[in-house]
Amino acid sequence: DAEITQSPRHKITETGRQVTLACHQTWNHNNMFWYRQDLGHGLRLIHYSYGVQDTNKGEVSDGYSVSRSNTEDLPLTLESAASSQTSVYFCASSELAAGELFFGEGSRLTVL
């Protein structure tokens, strides 16, 4: 079965360190998204990609970057982690027309 996997599922890091969260999908979807989930805010879009070599900023992109070198992967990098980036991060993918998002199980990041 096709799926979307995230790693690591849990990570604790220190302020100022670089962190990369991996996202790999086997749906062969063109669209991939990174969201963060925080209490009282729901899911907020960080970055998204409509295909290889395409990346776009979402509503809360400061301090984050992504790159898309193939269809399957969209890693999310925190260049210098801050305590405000403690959150649960979800990767998702979708087909071009249908719009339904398929989610990974999330990566819980704690920045101390």
Added chain:
Amino acid sequence: AQSVTQLDSQVPVFEEAPVELRCNYSSSVSVYLFWYVQYPNQGLQLLLKYLSGSTLVKGINGFEAEFNKSQTSFHLRKPSVHISDTAEYFCAVKLGGYQKVTFGTGTKLQVIP
């Protein structure tokens, strides 16, 4: 830009009672509407979606939602809830022609035995 409002952050309901989770959206153009469910420590999964056609949409696990364009609402309903329905529910909107999805802040449904 589109936005989604879920006014109820928590909804407690007794088992086998009906429930309605409210969702309102704002957009001046045509939209696609979704309800997702998140069980504890899991990702979100699609409950149902409205793309076009009949305004009453049926989803998985006995849930349904009605699209009301004049009231810009897409409320989620279930006639009789079960303990296993305890989860957080998110309403989401996508503009036609675009791929970005905007989520509401979520409603936690607590089913009381």
